[in-house]
Amino acid sequence: MGGSHTGAVATGQTPQASAREPRFRRALGGAAVPLLAAAGLAAFWLFPNDLGLMTRIAATALYVLSLDLVLGFGGIATLGQAAMFGSGAYAAGIAAVHLVSDPLVLLAVGALAGGLVALVTGALILHARGLTLLMLTIAVVQIVQEVVNKARDLTGGSDGLSGIEPSPLFGLFRFDMFGRTSYLFALAVLLVGFLVARRIVRSPFGLACRGVKEDPLRIAALGGSPRRYLVTLYAIAGVFAGVAGALTAVTSGIVGLDSVSFSWSAEALVMLVLGGAGRLVGAVIGTVAFMTIHHVMAAIDPFHWMLFIGLFLMGTVLFLPGGIASLADRFIKGNRE
16 A cells, blocks of 8 residues: 555655546546447538548458557567458458358458468467567568469459449348448447457456566466467457458458558558557547548648658657557646646
């Protein structure tokens, strides 16, 4: 008790404020899903002509969320998340063209594909660390992209896979040309994914993964297997990425080679850095910020829009090192002072 009180005083923080801060953060975390749902539904009514863009934002946010699981909570440095996303997208697309058309089944197919790719590759490469691991994840993306490109009879190669026509959702809601069903479906999948991810990171398994990120030697000394935790987390994140890829295929009706490209992995990392890693909600915030700026600036200057993204990223890193989501921490600190 005395040590806790001394620590609070040493940081200029009263014990009452110290107790209030975790409660306030938990309240913010609990309100994240209702706020996301309210914002998503408000956007549906306010921007009816931009439903296609907002559908892509929702699917991409789930993809960036999968990256946050491995990087923000597991400390796995990766530029290979597009391998799982693209695998899920192509698996769902191929299934839609040749086998089934139910959108929920297609999401399950994408989840299975993304999870399997992540499990197999994770078991092979997660013995490495640092720069070596980063290079291996890039190699995985390049291999998957080459396989997809060569299997042109199934994937369409560089022309992409088209002709994806999902059946009505629950047999009632058609995927119309206005994108209403697509957007609401994507928003619902994102919210469910966010809830599941939050449950995972707050579970004993999630806490163990955080422990591996902070001190793998201590976890090993306690009898845990750091590598097993990381491979499992990597596979779970692959499931999320696969669902995001399948969701993109279902709502857009086409899958291209860019879905398994290195640049798509790099863009996901930029979005996560903008929003704030290790927060979950930061993945959503960063995706919305990145894709909104991309949309607006590309319309103004289609050849130099990356300049604006670069400036925005530099400003965020310099003045908000924890990402846009860290503004909540500054609000807490300001109230405490």
